[in-house]
Amino acid sequence: MSGLLAGKRVLVTGVLLESSIAFHTARLCQEQGADVVLTGHGRLSLVERIARRLPEPAPLIELDVQNQAHLDGLADRVRESATGDARLDGVVHSIAFAPPDALGGDFLATPWGSVATAVEVSAYSLKALAMATLPLMRERGGAIVGLDFDARTAWPAYDWMGVAKAALESTSRYLARDLGPHGIRCNLVAAGPIKTMAARSIPGFETFREVWRTRAPLGWDLSDPEPTARAVVALLSDWFPRTTGEIVHVDGGVHAIGA
Numbered sequence: 001m002s003g004l005l006a007g008k009r010v011l012v013t014g015v016l017l018e019s020s021i022a023f024h025t026a027r028l029c030q031e032q033g034a035d036v037v038l039t040g041h042g043r044l045s046l047v048e049r050i051a052r053r054l055p056e057p058a059p060l061i062e063l064d065v066q067n068q069a070h071l072d073g074l075a076d077r078v079r080e081s082a083t084g085d086a087r088l089d090g091v092v093h094s095i096a097f098a099p100p101d102a103l104g105g106d107f108l109a110t111p112w113g114s115v116a117t118a119v120e121v122s123a124y125s126l127k128a129l130a131m132a133t134l135p136l137m138r139e140r141g142g143a144i145v146g147l148d149f150d151a152r153t154a155w156p157a158y159d160w161m162g163v164a165k166a167a168l169e170s171t172s173r174y175l176a177r178d179l180g181p182h183g184i185r186c187n188l189v190a191a192g193p194i195k196t197m198a199a200r201s202i203p204g205f206e207t208f209r210e211v212w213r214t215r216a217p218l219g220w221d222l223s224d225p226e227p228t229a230r231a232v233v234a235l236l237s238d239w240f241p242r243t244t245g246e247i248v249h250v251d252g253g254v255h256a257i258g259a
Contacts, residue, residue, distance in 0.1 A: 003033030004237040009087060011078065011133060013039045013063065014094030014147075018050055020196050021147055022094035024229035030055045032233055034090070037081055039063035039074075065095055065125035074132040088136040090236040093129055093146035096122040102160035104203035110160055118160045123167035130175055130186070141183020145235045146172060147228070148188040148247060150255050157203045169247060176245030185244040187235045191228040192220050192251035215259070216252030 010029045014022035015038050026036050036058045040047035044062060051058055059081035064070050079086040098118035102110045126146050133144075149158075151166035168188070175186040193208040212220040231250045234240065249255045 003031065004233060004239065005029055005090070006033030008033070008089035008236070009035045009037070009082070009085070010090040010092065010236060011037045011039065011088055012092040012094070013129065014092075015040060015047055015050060016043070017046075017196070018053055019194075019223075019225065020094070021191065021194060021225040021228050021232075022092065023050060023054075024225045025092055025094070025232045026051075026058065027054055028226075028229050028233045029090075029236070030058075032237075034236075037061065037078055037088075041065075065121060065128055071128055071132040074129075075135045078133070078136060086136065087140060088133055089140070089142045091129060091133050091137075091142070091144045092232060092236070093126050093144065095125050095129075096147075096161065096164070098122065098159075098161040098164065103157060104159065105157050107159045115160050115163070118164040119167055122161065122164035123171050126168055126171050126186075127175060130179065130184075134179075134182070134184075137184055138182045142185075143236045143240075144175065144179070144184060144186045145232045146186075146188045147232070148172075148190040149193075150190045150249065150251065152255075156207050157205075161202070172247075173245045180244060185235075185240065187240070187244060187246045187248065189228055189231045189235065190247050190249045190251065190255065191225075192216070192254060193222055194225045194228065195222045196225070212252060212254055215254045215257045217257060218252040220252035220254070 012022055012026040029036050038058050038060045041064045061077045099114040102114040102118045149165050151169055172186050172188050228250045231248050
């Protein structure tokens with residue numbers, strides 16, 4: 001089979017609905033020749049139904065990144081799902097969550113417990129996922145790609161999720177440093193706003209529409225996750241063999257344009 005990812009095995013987290021970036025990433029990975037394994041947390045029956053819309057069947061593993069037993073057993077579960085070589089060549093981190101009181105514009109009132117949850121699930125989980133899958137990648141190397149939202153700016157209503165994304169960006173750089181000797185690259189794709197289920201939970205999300213309408217020189221379609229998914233696939237491929245610790249912006253150019 002030909003394609004950018006021919007012969008590779010990729011773990012994709014975060015598939016929930018067909019509108020998700022993770023779903024389109026999994027689809028493109030398969031179209032580019034990869035064997036894909038999915039993880040899901042909660043509503044697994046829904047994930048199973050959505051997974052049936054992929055070009056090829058993909059095994060589904062339950063993974064709650066706040067559950068250490070799930071993390072400790074992930075490598076074994078991935079091995080069990082393999083029909084051949086049980087290695088992983090790529091991991092896609094598409095996991096983020098913040099409690100409602102950590103979003104919405106009342107930044108100063110958010111308690112530590114909610115902040116801690118946002119940072120653990122949205123940033124620390126990148127390190128946790130990397131360590132959980134390292135036994136499957138350390139011999140041959142590979143690529144870890146996480147999904148980001150540009151954390152250089154204090155966005156309206158994004159609040160502690162913005163802080164968590166800044167922590168994600170820093171975590172990725174440190175992982176690039178420490179996993180590089182294993183031949184593992186770690187990069188992020190900073191996407192523009194996409195109308196996913198996660199986005200709907202952000203109060204004031206529609207305000208981003210006007211920002212991207214007026215500032216994206218290439219234009220931006222909030223309903224089209226494919227440009228972001230293509231960037232993820234490219235970073236998983238061998239076409240970026242010496243790129244690590246990088247943030248690739250797929251946002252129509254908004255990150256480069258002043259307000």
